[in-house]
Amino acid sequence: MSNVTPRRGRSAAGRAEVRRDLVTAAVDLFTAQGYDETTVDDIAAAAGVGRRTFFRYFKGKEDAVSPDHELGLARVAEVFATAHPTEPLLSVVLRAGETVFDLYLSDPGTARKRFALVHEVPALRDREAAMVHRYRRLFTRELAARLAGVEDGDLRAAVTGAAVVAAHNQALRRWLADGGTGEGTEACRAHFRKVADMLPLEQAPDLEQVARRLERAARSLERRA
Amino acid sequence: MSNVTPRRGRSAAGRAEVRRDLVTAAVDLFTAQGYDETTVDDIAAAAGVGRRTFFRYFKGKEDAVSPDHELGLARVAEVFATAHPTEPLLSVVLRAGETVFDLYLSDPGTARKRFALVHEVPALRDREAAMVHRYRRLFTRELAARLAGVEDGDLRAAVTGAAVVAAHNQALRRWLADGGTGEGTEACRAHFRKVADMLPLEQAPDLEQVARRLERAARSLERRA
DNA sequence: CACTGTAACGGCACTCCGTGCCACTGGACA
DNA sequence: TGTCCAGTGGCACGGAGTGCCGTTACAGTG
DSSP: OOOOSOOOOSSHHHHHHHHHHHHHHHHHHHHHHOSTTOOHHHHHHHHTSOHHHHHHHOSSGGGGTOTTHHHHHHHHHHHHHHSOTTSOHHHHHHHHHHHHHHHHHTOHHHHHHHHHHHHHOHHHHHHHHHHHHHHHHHHHHHHHHHTTTSTTHHHHHHHHHHHHHHHHHHHHHHHHHTTSOSOHHHHHHHHHHHHHHHSOOOSOOOHHHHHHHHHHHHHHHHHHO | OOOOSOOOOSSHHHHHHHHHHHHHHHHHHHHHHOSTTOOHHHHHHHHTSOHHHHHHHOSSGGGGTOTTHHHHHHHHHHHHHHSOTTSOHHHHHHHHHHHHHHHHHTOHHHHHHHHHHHHHOHHHHHHHHHHHHHHHHHHHHHHHHHTTTSTTHHHHHHHHHHHHHHHHHHHHHHHHHTTSOSOHHHHHHHHHHHHHHHSOOOSOOOHHHHHHHHHHHHHHHHHHO
């Protein structure tokens, strides 16, 4: 007695397609008629799926705009996890930041739309702040694990993590304000190097403590996954 | 035909009393039976008011836990607005941070309860992140206005603002983890001074640009109020 | 090709949040 | 005493998010 129209989404490729359609529909509708004026029914209908299906793809209405943050967090964690032990800490941090930047740069068009939306809609702004918070926590935790034994290591980790995330956001905003074209990666790298000059990370950590804290951090990450 | 029982809240003192009762009820109920398991009806009933009245005191369910952030933001803005022009910038920033710290310290007991709640409940954690974001934006904006003409002033403002807020949070967490008693203010000050040593703010700004940007920042703040 | 298991889908019903509306009430003030 | 009026609370409504369940497409097996 249920719907008989052909439906996508039964295969992995189909699911990815439905997901894309939902994101596009959400961004377009939010932009065209406003966030509060758009219901989840509208988005689902525009993507050709049922309202219930929308909530199988996203945790909530807000998630449909920027669904790639989990991926960004995973990439950052991967950079830290796979970094060579002898690579300078600041280099690892900057590489992790550039990884996130590249994620935004991969699709400048929708990045602009999302930026405008997140800038204007309070609910989306708050959600973005929560995501930034998670990035900052991740950076800080990884840094703290690697600064064990350094004087005021935790404080340096907190300051450095917050600074890197703030610099990343500022680079992103400037890149988008300047048109969001071309050499964003280079501008971002230059930006980050300036931040590096401002930060105090030169002291050598205590390697035994680093090993212990990295283990703890790994366990903590596993517990959350 | 409406309720005939005596009601508070008709005078300013009465309103403050109702507000306190709602906060206490919310914190206690959230702690006792969980955030999701507590409805706004429960909170309102526990405080002896109607559900509709709850939403006249708070924007939403999340606001009942930490209703003092607007006050904190206002105090920070006030510190910046009333600071003597010759006071070193870093000193102003640290005083602003300590002002917020004092706000938490004024009631250590509920600060502990709130901390535990915010730590565990995702919705409250996200809301806290959004508030931290607003603090960071305020610090960054005020710093940027006062760093006009300095090389990479905006970047320094973003880094310094983020660092100060991060250091503040870390000091707060440590203070609460250590029992949340006694000389929190002193520990916080020492903490902040260490951060000061890590940050680059020694260059002299261009005073004309500073004046222009302070005016702009003031207009921006007025527009939001 | 027929059969079966499984995973995704869509509809339905439900709870709760947040809001507009409105009748009521207690206090202030002329 | 009569008149405002700010605060109150009930009511109803729309929308978010969730549990449940019957249905459907597809994969795998014989």
